[in-house]
Amino acid sequence: MRLPGGGGRRRHRAGAALGDQFLCNRVGWEWCRASVGKIRRHGAAPPDRHQLGASPPAGTRLAVHSRTPERRRAMRVWCNGAMREGAAIEPGDRGFTLGDGLFETLRWADGAARHLDRHLARLRAGAAFLGIPLRWSDAELGAAMAAVVREPGLEQAAIRLSLSRGPSARGLLPPSEPRPTVVVSAGPLPPAGSATAIVARSTRRNEYSPLSRIKSLCYLDNVIAAREAAECGADQALLLNTAGRLAESAAANLFLVSAGELLTPPVSDGALPGIARQLLIERCGAIERPLDVEALISADHAFLSNSLGLRALNRIDGRTLAVDESLLSALATRIDR
Template sequence: MSPAMTVVWLNGRLLPAAEARIDPADRGFTLGDGLFETIRVSGGTARHLDRHLARLADSAALLGLPLPYGIAALAAAAGGLIAAQGRAEGVLRITLTRGTGARGVLPPADAAPTLLMTLVSAPPPAGPVEAVIAQSTRRNEHSPLSRVKSLNYLDSILARQEAAARGAGEALLLNGAGRLAESSVANLFIVREGRLLTPPVAEGALPGIRRALILERDDAGEAPVSVADLLGAEEAFLTNSLGLRPLLRVDGQAIGAGTVGMATAALLEDVAAE
């Protein structure tokens, strides 16, 4: 546990991180039966918190996982944790599990969920990245789990390990149809004829928060993205709640001029100004 994580919020109360305890029988630990949200904290405020909490609630409903606190209570808890740590910049994580249960896959009828919030220092800004297209695993666009941030990230871990072994900083995942879905930790956008395009959720893309913000622009939309579309794009970039990374090369081939393009640069400025 990070030494900077001095205080956490666990099941309704703030307490020193060293005193926080999760039951060994918690299904989040034993089965990955849970969800999480990662939220950028800037200027002492959890950015787009309402969208994150709405996604958490929707995902919990999809899994039949009780959400033990209302949205207003969760927002107040996040604000209390930020204030308790006195941290203006950082990364807030909300982890929700189904809580403890007997052995077996079927959830208990009387589930008592575990809800943990942590806050750590923000990482350094991520710069441009080169990626590979993962060969070791694919994104399952037919699974409802592709639409939630579940505690099981093993496909992303496999893909990211493969990228590291191949000397790249990120991995892109294909779906079952052989089209691009997203990266191991971010949504994918390409720029084609000046328009921003991202794979639809039906193609296996997570409904990311920053992705949704960009799609609200007039010059952005959804479309299936093939490998040829990506390699022939004018620009490409990756987005998640913590920021935006220009994608310069894929499998050794430059995207566009192989430099940060104008559309990507403008979006980077927008993120920095939040």
């Protein structure tokens, strides 16, 4: 597919030589552009992301921490059919002890959860694969989402639906008759704007594991990668698979714009089959193609997609990329209709 508007090939001069751009690939963990200073493992503090040239987007509100934080009332959530304040789970719940469960993140806008049918279909498919019964109907789960958004009066929100196999005795084997736990909660959407990223060195995505294709509660690889990104002063971490090819980011699917084509790693390389990702394939002609780290060097643009929106990457491992907001806006409009 040839992209509309700013999708044509436009070379953006890199801010450093290739060796500096991806020196981090060789020494691991550290952001090693010469302009940053000493490598962190030699004792230097991690660079501040604003020193790396990533300005906060216009309109972003910065958090101000009070010396005496206010007491906040506990979050009201929907848990197993009822609204509760600060719902508690049993100590032996397998979602808590083993990560035995699934989750979905949805965006609430215009009075509805966007692409609810697709999210619940994926949740049910994952639950069937894991053998977790989900007795709540789509209508009941949709009503639960409306309830958790209505109470705090959120017009737009990020909704989290978590499904655990429920409590059991010690051990790995699940109970013969599980009592699943379902929790639905809501919070404000994260701030928009472009982001910086690194290619993670601390962990790899196992493209052979079935966990790469379901939204498992066990997200420790992603947590490890996200911590690495934060230590390097970046917002996001891109994950490689065991073969060294690009898979996705720690919290979103990855897309590159190169020579007018919209490219994304295939599921077979460890990319989660994301809802927004599938919509970009169906409605915007995105092409699944194996991508190595060199593809980041030749890309004109890069962005991340998840159910909360599209987010441009303006810098990857120290290399600056152009941001085409008009292209992102056009793509977002297509997948949101």
